[in-house]
Every structure is written in structure tokens, then in C-alpha cells.
Amino acid sequence: MATLLIDGKWVAASGGQTIDVINPCDAKVFTTIDRGTAADIDLAVKAAQRAMDGAWGNLTATERGRILVKAGELILKNGEEIAQIEARDTGKPLSVARADVVAVARYFEYYGGAADKHHGEQIPYLNGYNVQVVRVPHGVAALIIPWNYPAQMFGRTVAPALAAGNACVLKPSEDACMSGLKLAELLVEAGLPAGALNLVTGYGYEAGAALTSHPDINYASFTGSPEVGAMVQESTAKHSVACTLELGGKSPQIVFNDADLDKAIPIIVKAITQNAGQTCSAGSRLLIQEDIYDKVVARVAEAFKKVRVGTPEMDFDCGPIVNKKQFERVNSFIDDAIKSGVPLLARATVADGVSKEGYFVAPALFGAVPRDHRLACKEVFGPVLSAMPFKDEEDAVQLANATEYGLVSGIWTENGGRQQRLAKRMQSGQVFINCYGAGGGVELPFGGMKRSGHGREKGFVALEEFSTLKTIVQHHG
Ligand code: NAD
Secondary structure, eight states: OOOEEETTEEEOOTTOOEEEEEETTTTEEEEEEEOOOHHHHHHHHHHHHHHHHSTTTTSOHHHHHHHHHHHHHHHHHTHHHHHHHHHHHHOOOHHHHHHHHHHHHHHHHHHHHHGGGOOOEEEOOSTTEEEEEEEEEOSEEEEEOOSSSHHHHHHHHHHHHHHTTOEEEEEOBTTBOHHHHHHHHHHHHTTOOTTSEEEOOOOIIIIIHHHHTOTTOOEEEEESOHHHHHHHHHHHHTTTOEEEEEOOOOEEEEEOTTSOHHHHHHHHHHHHHGGGGOOTTOEEEEEEEGGGHHHHHHHHHHHHHTOEEOOTTTTOSBOOOSSHHHHHHHHHHHHHHHHTTOOEEEEOEEOTTSOTTSOOOOOEEEOSOOTTSHHHHSOOOSSEEEEEEEOSHHHHHHHHTOSSOOSEEEEEOSOHHHHHHHHHHOOSSEEEESOOOTTOOTTSOBOOSGGGEESOBSTTHHHHHTEEEEEEEEEOO
């Protein structure tokens, strides 16, 4: 099956080449996708422009919203099929893939309902004037998404971009895009006019770079690594095109000596093992007040040992790492830490019976990681938790903010004043108090500070990002 959706039709890449799609559970090729290039991106951008000037651009916000709501219904109806596709492509446990599909549907329900509730205002001005400030779409939106939550990322970007009235060109990750193909098919079935959503599979350095440097895009939304994010910002800046960057994180979970540990520990463990740690908002640093440090790491180590890693069908806590490159990268962090003498406090178990060729990594807990160690500062993007002691509230703040990232923070304390003081000082786009929502919450504005990026996705604010203002001044005398 052709994997490029351009102008409402599924077509093969113009260059005729394909990319192998590999199952991370056994490293075997299970299908291929088309290798879209600059020529295909150009066709997709032109199709999107025509859609803006035609059937799509002429729809009312209510009509756009209805299509999205219908898409949400179709996603739920086809939920099992999408979950199976997602689990096979990424290796994640089936029950997690099923939950992801419900979240995708929620994006379409939420933004479908919001499409006609996002509007402008009238400004009182001089006598004889009528001034309207209206919300308008940017035009052609370039969407580049990664492989860790491919279906959810599809919903997170495509749903608000369409709700705001943009026509989209989506470049999913070459490492996991199969669920996106099915989701695009369902949007067409829901009645989306041709060209409103175009999808080009291909390599990032090829199709992705061609898209973000295309002179006719009007907005770009990128989710991925800080390195590529910087390149995207540079290429969009050449055409004065605004972009949203959702990059990585090194998020702290801060545990004070008055914390409710029974509540905190299972959530802390899940926040790093969920999706095998391949979550930008994973709670990858565990900062513990020094007088309870030993007690907490002992309990977290116990919980870590019970975490099980397996195939989607085994449906354990987590699956494999998505590809060979990431697998080697995650292992290099673990091996370097061990070699440099950082104590390995616990390791989870990879289930018997998984393929030896698969990219399975047993989650690892390291303790008393030196503050300047690579493991304490750099994003692993895998199931590796770094525990570190802190002295008091001020020390906790300094340590929590000591990385270049600023995506999410978790605070565990029963002291209300401290909860508020810390929430105010955390340099992160989200702060969770006595809870943690790695990746969760369609309704909650999400995005980074510092090197975690800029702009916000999710919630109503995503509609603001995906639109701009037009001021209309009428002199009626
Ligand atoms: P990546 O940056 O290599 O790839 C992300 C996407 O960008 C893919 O679709 C890829 O094809 C594309 N791409 C690659 N090179 C490109 C280029 N030159 N021009 C345009 N597009 C290009 O990252 P990855 O390996 O897919 O994902 C892992 C990283 O992404 C981690 O650092 C992680 O923290 C981050 N991430 C962040 C979030 C978030 O919401 N903040 C979510 C998921 C992943």
C-alpha cells in the first residue's frame, strides 16, 4: 500500500524508493513505507495551499469541528485495530497502546468541540469605527512528530491544527508511522476535504528538512530532539515562519521527608518505566531529602525489581526500545554509569522468551548519582532513574533547576506552603504536586522552558498557537 497521502489520494513516493519498517521486538523487517523526498513534500504543500483556497478553507468552524468529532468516533470504533498496529510498530504493551488510542480519540473530540468556541473580540475605538480582532489560521502547517507516542502525537498536532482551520502536511517518524496511516485514512472517511491533511512518510533529513525549509509553509510544529529542533527553528526562521518546539526533558521528582511515600513510590516508578522511559516528560531524576534518602531508594529499588519488560502480547509494564540506535544509546548510559562507579541499586527483569535480537532494556535505578555526572544531566530517553540526595528546600530548588531542560517537575510534600513556593520556582512548563502525569492530559497546556522548547500544545492554548490574529478596522461614519 502506498503511504503518502497527497490531495486526498494515497500515492507512492515520486522517487519510487521505500524504507524498511522494523519490529523492535525481534529486529525483523515487517513491512515498508514509501521514502518521500523534497518533490513529494512540494506536491503536499501545494495540495494544502489549494485546500486552504478551496473546500477546506470555505468550511465554517462548526463544520470543521463536526469532521473532527466524527473522526474521534471512528478512531474509537477502530480502536483495537489501531492499538494492534501501534503495538507492533513500537513494541509497547497492548494495554498501553489501547489507552493511547483512547487519548487520540480524545484529541479529536476535544478540538472538534473547541473549533467554533475559539474566536476573537471587538475593540471599542474611535466614534464611527468598528474594530474586530478575528482569529485566523496560519495557512499551511508543517507538522513533524517523533516515534515514541506516534498515534498520540498525531492527535496532539493534527487535531488542533485542523480545528484552527489550517491545512496540514504531516511528516511522521520513519521509525514509527503505521498508526498515522490508519488515522489519516479515518480522517478521510470522516469527511475531511482533499488536501486538508497531507502525510508524507520519509527520512527526517530528507522529507522533514524539505518540509521545514519549504518557502510556502506558514507555521511549523516540531516534536523531537533538541538538536533537530534547533535545525528546524533555523530553517523556518529563513522564511520568517513561526514554530513550536516540543523537545526533551530531564524532569525531577522531588521527595521531601514529609511525603506520602505509599502514594508517591508507585507513581515515581511508573513515571520512568512507562513507555520504557521513552517519554519526553519522564520523571528521570529522583531527588530525595537526605534524611529519608536510604529509606526511599530501598523502597523504589524493591518496586523497580518487580517491573517486567516484554512483548506487546505479554502486556507487562513496558516493551522494548524503539530502534537499534536508541537501544545502543540507552545501554551506553547504563554501561558508562557502571564503569564510572555509580552504584546500580536495582534492575528490573526482561521476560524469558523474548527474542534476543529485540531491543529490550531492563529498567535501571542508579543511586547517589554525582550531580555533574552525564546521567544526572543528559536525557537518556530510556528506563533509567537517577536518585540524588538533597539537603533542604533551597538545595532541592537548585538541584531541580540544574539541567538545561525544563519540561515537567514533580513535588512530593504534605506542606502546603512548600508546595506553592516550589511550584513558583520550578523552571518547567508543568508542575505536578503529589501526582505526576507524564504525557497525560489532553486539556492541560504542555510544553517546555529552556532547552525543552517553546510554545504550548494541548488545551485551548494549542488553538492560539495554531492561529493568528487579524485586526479589521471599518469606518462606518
Ligand atoms: P528526532 O529529533 O531525531 O526526530 C523527530 C522527528 O524529526 C522525526 O519525524 C524525524 O524524522 C524528524 N527529523 C529528523 N531530522 C530532521 C530534520 N533535519 N529536519 C526536519 N525533521 C527532521 O528525535 P527522535 O529520535 O524521533 O525522538 C527522540 C527525542 O525527541 C528525544 O530527545 C525526546 O525527548 C524528544 N521528544 C520530545 C517530546 C516532547 O513533547 N517534548 C515528545 C517526544 C519526543
